[in-house]
Every structure is written in C-alpha cells, then in structure tokens.
Amino acid sequence: MAQSDTTPPGPTAGTLVPVANPVAALPARGQRPAAGGGGGGWRRRIAWLILILVALGAGGYGGRLWWLARAQAIPAGIAVGNGRLEAQEVDIATKFAGRIAEVLVDEGDTVEAGQIVARMDSQELLAGLRQAEARVQQAREQQRQAAAQITDAQARRALARQELDRAQTLLDRGTGTRQQADMRRAEMTAASAAVAVAEAQHANATQAIAAARAEVDRIQTNLDDATLRAPRAGRIQYRLAEPGEVLAAGGRVLTLIDLDNVYMTFFLPEREAGLLPIGAEARVLLDVRPDRALPARITFVSAKAQFTPKEVETATERQKLMFRVKARLLDPTLPLIKPGLPGLAFARYDDAVAWPARLQ
Numbered sequence: 001m002a003q004s005d006t007t008p009p010g011p012t013a014g015t016l017v018p019v020a021n022p023v024a025a026l027p028a029r030g031q032r033p034a035a036g037g038g039g040g041g042w043r044r045r046i047a048w049l050i051l052i053l054v055a056l057g058a059g060g061y062g063g064r065l066w067w068l069a070r071a072q073a074i075p076a077g078i079a080v081g082n083g084r085l086e087a088q089e090v091d092i093a094t095k096f097a098g099r100i101a102e103v104l105v106d107e108g109d110t111v112e113a114g115q116i117v118a119r120m121d122s123q124e125l126l127a128g129l130r131q132a133e134a135r136v137q138q139a140r141e142q143q144r145q146a147a148a149q150i151t152d153a154q155a156r157r158a159l160a161r162q163e164l165d166r167a168q169t170l171l172d173r174g175t176g177t178r179q180q181a182d183m184r185r186a187e188m189t190a191a192s193a194a195v196a197v198a199e200a201q202h203a204n205a206t207q208a209i210a211a212a213r214a215e216v217d218r219i220q221t222n223l224d225d226a227t228l229r230a231p232r233a234g235r236i237q238y239r240l241a242e243p244g245e246v247l248a249a250g251g252r253v254l255t256l257i258d259l260d261n262v263y264m265t266f267f268l269p270e271r272e273a274g275l276l277p278i279g280a281e282a283r284v285l286l287d288v289r290p291d292r293a294l295p296a297r298i299t300f301v302s303a304k305a306q307f308t309p310k311e312v313e314t315a316t317e318r319q320k321l322m323f324r325v326k327a328r329l330l331d332p333t334l335p336l337i338k339p340g341l342p343g344l345a346f347a348r349y350d351d352a353v354a355w356p357a358r359l360q
Helices: 040-072 123-173 178-226
Strands: 078-093 098-103 116-120 227-229 234-239 252-269 281-286 289-306 322-329 342-348
Touching: 078 234, 098 252, 116 252, 123 178, 178 227, 252 289, 252 342, 281 322, 289 342, 322 342
Parallel strands: none
Antiparallel strands: 078 252, 078 342, 098 116, 116 227, 234 252, 252 322, 281 289, 281 342, 289 322
C-alpha cells in the first residue's frame, strides 16, 4: 500500500511569499535589550568597577590602620600622641589710630627682623614735629636773650655797688649826705633783683628748650612707630588690612609666624605625662614623611588636666586625665616644615630606653 505524503505543498512557481518587516524586529529607541542579551556586559563591568573601588578604599584604610598600629608599637618608656604642627604667631599692629599708607608685603612672603612691612599716614605727625622743632628754636632764642639780660643786669649791679661804696665813703668823711647813700643802696638792691630776674628767665628758657626737645623726641618716636617693622624673622601668614583703611590703636595689619619656634601640641594620659620631664627628647613623624623622624624637645607640660571633670574619685577616671604637651622642633628650617601638617609626636620619659631604629 502506497504511503501518503503529509508534507504541505510548497509555493508554486510565480507565487509571492510575505516576509516579516525587518525594521519592526529592531528594538525601539530607549528600549532595553531582552534578558540574556548583550546588555548584561555593562552591568558586570560596573559591578567590577565598584568592587575595585571598594577594595582600594579598604586597602587604603587598612594601610592607614597598619601604619598607626606600627607607630603605636613602641617600647615602654616612650609616649606617643597625635597632633598638628604649630608656629608662634606674632601680630604686627598699629600703636596709634591712623590711616594705612602702604603695605609692602604679601601673604607667604619671608621677612627678616627689622624689615619694613607697612607704613601709616604720618602727615599730622610731621606737622607736629615741625611745630615742636620751632618751639625748640624759640626757647633757644629766649635763652640767649635771658643771657644778655643777665650780663646787662650784672653790669648795672656792679655800677650800683661802686656808687654805693662812694656814697658810703663820702658819708663817712662827712662830705656826703645820708640821702645820697640810701639812694645808691636802693639802686644796688634793684640791680641785684634785675640780675635774679634775668637768671630766672634764663633758667626758664633752658627748661623750655628741654621740654621742646622732649616733644620732638616723642613725635619722632611716634613717627618711628608709624613705620611698621617685622619684630623677628618669619613668614607673613595673614594680611589683615589694606592701604586706605583707618585702624584704631592696636589694629592688626599683618600676622607673622616665627619659623624658628615650630612645635607640635599633643595630649598624653596622666600615667605618662606625670613621668615626662621638661627638656626630654622627642621625635616628630609627619604624615607627609612618615619615614623621617624630626628631632624635638619637650618644652611644656600642662599643669592642668583636660577631657575629664575637675573632680575625679576612682582610679579608672584618673586614667582618663589628659595633659597638653608641646614638643618643639630643634631644626624648624627644613623645607617640609609647614604649620598645620598632622603627624605623631613621640616623647621619651625613660632615658634608659633606646629609640627604635625608625625614630633615630
């Protein structure tokens, strides 16, 4: 028996077959590809990137913790605390109220001790100086006049004494009258008084000269104070006023940091601060150069504790007492020394303990 063919008949020659629209098969704009397609690749890349960033952050934090732990691994007899570099600040201010004429330095400039950094308007002081100098000349002229008057009065007194002697001689001989002798005696008294007056005027003129000279010196001192100078060598940290501003007495113009007095302030517990003497050796490690130990010396240990109540009773509370300590750098001229840099300070309170190799 012949087997029937179930295959559907194909299109005959010349028959058109409909084809699906290829444009309709493309995803619309903004439409995500179907799951399992090529869109999963960029998700995996973002996930890997996030994992890498997290790993780097954790590694950096772990490295920081490791470095701090390594820094804390120090022998007994050496205390450690964290802090920031500081420098002694000096305010350059006006002594008297006035207007700023010019400021000769900018922030960051290095200045030497005695260098002129600013000037105040001194026109009024200059006028007062000229007036005081004129008073000196006037007093000197009065002194010369008084000296001439003394000479004249002394000459008149000498003549009056001679006249009095003659009148007294005539009176003794009986050829003169008592009236004439009394007149000559009165003239002598008046001449002596004139000498005394002239001498007093001369003394007053001398005192006036001294007073006028003192006024000149005072104004000259004010003129010198109107020229602001750096009290010590250092670096200008802040420029607080500009030319044309009017400041009161004591108004700050510049702030100078003394680079010869750089120190780190840190805190130590009571059990270590109590054993730390003034002048003890210290080391400073800055975060920017943890491989370089900077020599220092302890110059200050606070007499009062901080961070805890004033009155403590238990031993546990007493161990929470923290004392402020200063370690001054012995060589603050190094290029990396900048106030504000954080780091660690190590203080040796037991001289029998040797410094670790990384702190030598």
